[in-house]
Amino acid sequence: MTDEVAVLGAGMHPWGKWGRGFVAYGTVAARAALADAGVDWRDVGSVVGADTVRGGYPGYVAGATFAKALGWQGARVASVYAACASGAQAIATARAQLLAGLADVVLVVGADAAPKGFFRPAGGDRPDDPDWLRFRVLGATNPAYFALYARRRMAVHGDTLEDFARVKVKNAALGARNPYARYRKPVTGEDVAASPVVADPLRLLDICATSDGAAALVLSTLEYARRHGAPDPVRIRAVSTVTPTYPNTVLDLPDIATDSAAAVPPTGRAFRASIAHAAYEEAGVGPDDLSLAEVYDLSTALELQWYEDLGLCGEGEGAKLIREGTTAPGGRIPVNTSGGLASFGEAVPAQAIAQVCELTWQLRGVAGGRQVVGARVGITANQGLFGHGSSVVVVR
Amino acid sequence: MARRKAPVVARWFAGEGDAFRLLGTRCSRCGAVFFPREDDFCRNPQCGDGELSEVALSPRGRVWSFTDGRYRPPAPYVSDPELPWRPYTLIAVELEAERMVVLGQGAPGVTVADLEVGMEVEVVSGVLHEDAETTWTTWHWRPLGVRA
Structure with a gap:
């Protein structure tokens, strides 16, 4: 097990479309944290x-x-990029610095001002960039990949459109109770069914929006926390930033094909499951120890996939959990109490940090109408384009 | 003036009619297959030392999953903004011999209503788009028994 670091502060700028730049949002979140x-x-x-x-x-x-926006004060600096997993890498970098004795207290910030519509690759002709190629050759948007997974689940596991809608209904109800969420209205299954199809079988309300937003954390050594008057802080016990293992046999953004398993049979866990497994191993906890989880619900169907990849249930049993209310408030393992991406929309570099903010508030018992009673252990899970794992275990 | 034909990506596919194939590469040492092609180094971490040579992928496979694009994708996908958007189908196909899944657009006229997971499809030559000088070619997946 790795030593822990303390979460001294958490802060956000509300998600939405605010018409300002990412620096403004990030500075608000940093000051709040x-x-x-x-x-x-x-x-x-x-x-x-x-x-x-x-x-x-x-x-x-x-x-x-x-650092400049907050006022230059000479702090050590690092910047990281790992697509949707950027926030977890920022946390991992901060933790490594704390555990290595390079700093006592570190500020982690992620913020974005998202464009309207589909995410798209950076400009120019770049035929060596898989992200450019999937748009150029196939027009394969992010929702297209979400839809391929959703259809596959329907065919293999018998998931239904109603199961997917149940995820949205659950997350919207929670987002309505979160002042930082962009969408704060309850949604019904009929609302989901009435929204336009974006990529068959997924509808607009099955797919997360792109948002402006920012999240920040103040992390410190446990020793600094004690000196600072926080003897029992929320603590980060594990940060998983693993890559896939060859052959990666699950079709994933932005790739046009999977690895071939002809030469090397796949062994062990598929990529998403391996992300959570590494976090569990490092933290010395398992799925049965969890009080709650924040997972990356880019689509409703993907949330069901994460249930299985986190080991909350067996393969193919994700839909059973949403049907039985296991992942709803009051259930055995509430998932996405923040309201998830369904209620926030994705602000890429902020999102993995925001997941840890929610766990922090839950473990402190200050999550208001979203509070999971007696929450002690939480996990986040997320995956960044190009093969970036992201999972954080937080304990109290 | 006749347009010249050019592949949207060089050396990813070749051949005409029934001889049309996707082109990958295979490692001489471990037998790993790559598509899109790797031409420099084998990516199998247990090998990493073989020669890579071009190989045609299996022309047939089974539908792993499928979807469509109801809204116009952003650039660099090329479409005429003056024309109404016409959804196209995307099909992920599992190749048995290569044990891999390869994405492609469905052949013109193939909709999600025509598809089921597990259905057998074949690779065919297709047109991605045309501009003043060039017909940009690509690969399409088409259910067996359907003729263009």
Whole structure:
């Protein structure tokens, strides 16, 4: 087991379409996290930013951008990019610095101002870039991949459109109770069924939107937390940032084909399951120890997939969990108490950090109408384009 | 003026009519197959040392999953914004010999209503789009027994 680090503060800028730049959102979230931690920005030894890629080139260097906006004070800086997993990599970087003794307290920030409509690759002719190729050759948008998984689940496991809609209904009800969520209206199964098909079989309300938003965490060593008057902080016990194992046999964005399993038979876990497994191993906990989970519901169907990949149920049993209310508030293992991407929409570099903010509030017992009673152990799960695993285990 | 024909990506497919095939590469040492092609190094971490040579992929496979695009995809996908959007079908096909899944657009006229997971399909030559000088060719998946 790896040593733990403390979550001293968590902060967000509400998700939405606000018409401002990512720096403004990130600075609001950072200031909120610092205030929550009771830490003076000038005492922060390191700032780690999760990069946004808007504007057609890969990466405003987020760490330094936020450090400048907060007022240069000489902190060590790092910026990371791992698509949807950028936030987890920022947390992993901060944790490594804390455990290595390079800093006592680190500020982690992710923020995005998302364009309207489908995500698209950066401009220019780039035939060596798989993300460019899938759009050029196939027009394969992100929802197209979500839809392929959904159809596959329907064919193999017997999931129904009603099962997918149940995920949206659950998450919308929770998002309605979250002041940081973009969508705060309850949704019915009829609403989902009446929304237009985007990529058969998925409808608009099965698919997460793209949003502006920001999330930040103040992390510290346990020793710093004690000195700071936080003897029993929420703690990060594991951060999984694993890559797939060859052959990667699950078709994944942005690839046009899977690896071939002809030469090397696949052994062990498929990629998504391996992300959670690495987190469980590092934390010394298992699915039965969890109080709640925050998973990356890019689509309703994908949330059901994560139930299985987190080991909350066996393969093919995800729909049973949503039907029986197991993952709803009051169920055995509530999932996406924040309202999930269904209620937030995706603000890429902020999202994995936002998942940890929700777990932090839940484990502190301050999640209001979303509170899971007696929450002690939570896990986040997420996956970034190109093969980036992301899972964080948080305990109290 | 006749348009010239050009593949949307060089060396990913070749051949005419029944001889049309997707082209990948195979490692001489471990037998791993790659599509899109790898031409420099074998990506099997237990090998990594073989010569890669071109290989035609199986022309037939079974539908792993399928969907369609009801809204116009963004660039670099090419479509005429003056024309109404016409959804196309995307099919993920499992090739038995290669033990891999390859995505492709469905042949013109193939809709999701025509497809089922597990159905047998074959690869056929198709047109992605045309501009003033060029007909850009691609591969399509087509259910067996359907003729264009």
